[in-house]
Amino acid sequence: MKKSVTVTQELSCKKEYDIIVVGGGLAGVAAALTAKKRGKSVLLLEKSTILGGLGTLGLINLFVPMCTGRGKQIIKGLCEEWVRMSAEYCYDTIPDEWKDGEPKEPTLIRYVQRYSPYIFALQLTEQVKNAGVDLLFDCIASQPVMEDGHCIGIVTESKSGREFFAAGMVIDTTGDADVLRRSGMPTVTGQNYFTYTGKAISVESCRKAAESGNIYDAFIGVAGGNASLYGHNQPEDAPRYSGTTVDEVSDYLIRNQVLMLDKIKEQERLSRDIAMLPMMPQFRTTCHIDGDYTLTTDDIYKHFDDSVCAINDFDHRDVLMEVPLRCLTKKGFDNLITAGRSAGGAGYAWDMLRVIPPAIITGQAAAEAAVLALETNVAITDVDIGILQERIASDNIMVHFPDELVPEDRSLPSEAVDIGHI
Numbered sequence: 001m002k003k004s005v006t007v008t009q010e011l012s013c014k015k016e017y018d019i020i021v022v023g024g025g026l027a028g029v030a031a032a033l034t035a036k037k038r039g040k041s042v043l044l045l046e047k048s049t050i051l052g053g054l055g056t057l058g059l060i061n062l063f064v065p066m067c068t069g070r071g072k073q074i075i076k077g078l079c080e081e082w083v084r085m086s087a088e089y090c091y092d093t094i095p096d097e098w099k100d101g102e103p104k105e106p107t108l109i110r111y112v113q114r115y116s117p118y119i120f121a122l123q124l125t126e127q128v129k130n131a132g133v134d135l136l137f138d139c140i141a142s143q144p145v146m147e148d149g150h151c152i153g154i155v156t157e158s159k160s161g162r163e164f165f166a167a168g169m170v171i172d173t174t175g176d177a178d179v180l181r182r183s184g185m186p187t188v189t190g191q192n193y194f195t196y197t198g199k200a201i202s203v204e205s206c207r208k209a210a211e212s213g214n215i216y217d218a219f220i221g222v223a224g225g226n227a228s229l230y231g232h233n234q235p236e237d238a239p240r241y242s243g244t245t246v247d248e249v250s251d252y253l254i255r256n257q258v259l260m261l262d263k264i265k266e267q268e269r270l271s272r273d274i275a276m277l278p279m280m281p282q283f284r285t286t287c288h289i290d291g292d293y294t295l296t297t298d299d300i301y302k303h304f305d306d307s308v309c310a311i312n313d314f315d316h317r318d319v320l321m322e323v324p325l326r327c328l329t330k331k332g333f334d335n336l337i338t339a340g341r342s343a344g345g346a347g348y349a350w351d352m353l354r355v356i357p358p359a360i361i362t363g364q365a366a367a368e369a370a371v372l373a374l375e376t377n378v379a380i381t382d383v384d385i386g387i388l389q390e391r392i393a394s395d396n397i398m399v400h401f402p403d404e405l406v407p408e409d410r411s412l413p414s415e416a417v418d419i420g421h422i
């Protein structure tokens, strides 16, 4: 029996783009739209069949708070636009205090929105199409082609077979740093708790929805693993998963799916169905870059000269951070950048960085950096920070948080500090 095979194939370039964005999650869509708005040719590659990543496919349909917790909005940009857009045709859960924008008076009510993952995904497709971004669905970016730290393009696998697309800049928004890891950039592997949550409906829940007039009431939570961000509900017999090998991904999904069915079997027999199952593993972290800077909780309230956006904590009031460009890049890789959950951070600081609102605005910031690097013919790590920050600010993104928002008590709750995952 043959023990190994070697596959070699000469690939001609199918098309050349200024910017290729790999991964159509929320960070990737934000990056693609931003680069296109600046007049660049953009290819967006998505391995599934809808846009939005964990925010749609993964059923994580909640914009976590985008404010200080005292009525001041921190995260805006495309995130603000999408929050409003996501409330247009389905359920609008934006709190009354925030319905018309930032409240006039201080409030402890936080600015959040839960949305329909599927209607929102359709809206994203419409936006990408109308913007003129080339979008390839069901198309996996399998390999970056590297020459001395420079990525000349991306090899893809799809129904068309193996193809090659050339690029001036590549933005890796796979969430898993797939492209950057394969380019040789150092990365850090995470550890995930056991989570697999979906939505069911029953005759009774539909009746409730009919009574309330709110379709959201028709959905009942259904779960295999149900571990929280902090590891609560982690089953004792379940391992923690990195999610970076096909064996781990498959074991995680198989165990979770069997557990979900076991739980259903234990319940009273009902006329019901599962309306939504996560179509990508609900891993919070698989792999993120070990970039030129790693954000930690020591950076809370710190200003950075190369900040590309200010972000707030979703779980604790007042907590603010800035994200330096260096969290998205690595010296020696002149045309590669990341955004979203594969940005460089550790512990709870990384949790603050990876959730949906920061993923969106880091996507925009990465695109602005890529566009500027192309226009000025410099490495992405050497862009003019002043010009970059001006452009990012013109996208309605806060680059530096105002000092008057920093509280006297700067301590962070111990649960956040002790979170213990990387």
Ligand SMILES: Cc1cc2nc3c(=O)[nH]c(=O)nc-3n(C[C@H](O)[C@H](O)[C@H](O)COP(=O)(O)OP(=O)(O)OC[C@H]3O[C@@H](n4cnc5c(N)ncnc54)[C@H](O)[C@@H]3O)c2cc1C
Residues within 6 Å of the ligand: 022, 023, 024, 025, 026, 027, 028, 045, 046, 047, 048, 051, 052, 053, 054, 055, 060, 062, 063, 064, 139, 140, 141, 142, 173, 174, 175, 176, 178, 195, 280, 281, 282, 283, 284, 285, 339, 340, 341, 342, 354, 355, 356, 357, 359
């Ligand atoms: C259990 C759980 C609960 C969470 N709860 C919340 C919450 O309540 N609110 C919140 O704001 N955030 C929450 N988050 C975090 C948030 O969902 C993610 O961090 C965020 O959506 C990440 O966005 P992204 O665009 O960086 O990556 P992803 O959403 O992971 O998008 C990556 C995209 O790239 C595609 N892709 C991957 N590899 C390739 C490839 N090789 N070729 C082509 N395409 C590829 C994927 O299909 C996907 O569409 C939660 C996460 C989890 C797992």
